[in-house]
Amino acid sequence: MGEVRLGTEEIRYIALFESLTGAVVRDCIIDEVNDKVIFVVKRGDMGLAIGRKGDNINRVRRSIGKNIEVIEYSDDLSEFIENSFQPINVQKVNIVDKNNKCLVYVDIPNKDKGLAIGKNGRNIWKVKLLAQRHHGVTDVFIQ
Numbered sequence: 001m002g003e004v005r006l007g008t009e010e011i012r013y014i015a016l017f018e019s020l021t022g023a024v025v026r027d028c029i030i031d032e033v034n035d036k037v038i039f040v041v042k043r044g045d046m047g048l049a050i051g052r053k054g055d056n057i058n059r060v061r062r063s064i065g066k067n068i069e070v071i072e073y074s075d076d077l078s079e080f081i082e083n084s085f086q087p088i089n090v091q092k093v094n095i096v097d098k099n100n101k102c103l104v105y106v107d108i109p110n111k112d113k114g115l116a117i118g119k120n121g122r123n124i125w126k127v128k129l130l131a132q133r134h135h136g137v138t139d140v141f142i143q
Contacts, residue, residue: 006028009030010028011028013028013030013039014028016063017039017060020056020060020063021049021051021057021059021060023041023042023046023056024045025042026073026134027039027134029126029129029130031126034067034122035066035067036066036067036068036069037064037066037069038070038126039068039069040071040072040073040130041071041073042073043074044072045072071084071130073134077093077104077135078095080130080135081106084126084127084130084131085116085123085127088108088112088115090108091109092106092107093105093107101138102137103137103141104137104139104140104141105141105143106140106142107143113142116142124140124142128140
């Protein structure tokens with residue numbers, strides 16, 4: 001299991017998010033490069049986080065003044081990886097333990113690989129960071 005450390009700004013964003021949505025936040029990452037805040041919400045709280053017609057998520061976005069991304073947590077690593085890649089269709093997740101390192105190989109359709117990697121690798125960076133923080137994954141590879 002990885003380690004999650006939160007600073008004062010992350011804790012403030014979590015408190016604001018939870019008060020505006022009613023969803024329970026497990027983690028918050030401030031991505032300054034992409035002017036975005038990533039929230040990992042408790043399993044089952046995705047509907048609360050988004051709200052009817054996106055009302056809750058839009059209210060948080062306006063309050064913070066940055067783009068918001070919400071990912072649903074799962075204790076199951078494969079499911080968590082799939083959630084992290086949303087809305088991309090993940091075909092298969094292979095988890096390999098090699099030399100005390102946890103490696104994850106994700107099969108993505110060829111047409112979606114560019115989206116999975118993202119501009120300058122920002123999407124795969126996010127998935128790697130979240131997998132490391134929450135499940136102790138060493139690296140994530142797209143196949």
